[in-house]
Amino acid sequence: MGPSSLRETVALPVDMQGDIVGNIAHVPTRNTLTVGRAIDTRSELLKATAILEHAALDKYAFTRDAYxxxxxxxxxxxxxxxxxxxxKTSVQNKRS
Structure with a gap:
């Protein structure tokens, strides 16, 4: 799933319910679309992986900072x- 924040984790159940593919009743169609989505996502991530291999000395720190x-x-x-x-804003808010 990649990097995420607590805010995104809390919203995950809402996102899952709003997913059109997940709500398709015909199982073979739903599975085909899910696999197609996974392949598409992986092909996009291959580009990012190539950039990561060339640009980063510390892959974890690079990924964290980019996220x-x-x-x-x-x-x-x-x-x-x-x-x-x-x-400055957070210090001012604490003083108020």
Whole structure:
């Protein structure tokens, strides 16, 4: 499943219920679509694996940092605050 946060883990049951493929009653069709999705996901991850092999000295740290950077960008709609601004905001909130 790859890296995830507690926020994503809590939402997993909701995501599973909202999955169209998982709600298909005809089992052979559902299984075929699930396998097709898995193959497609794996083919996309092969590209990322090649980048990881060439770019990272520490694969774990690289993956963790890339995930956290992407997650931060997603939370702030592509316009994340600087680290110093986040720290100042959290200190100000604690004082209030």
């Amino acid at each position: 956290l950077q992407r997650r931060r960008s997603t939370i702030f709609d592509g316009n994340p605050q600087e680290e110093n601004e986040v720290n």
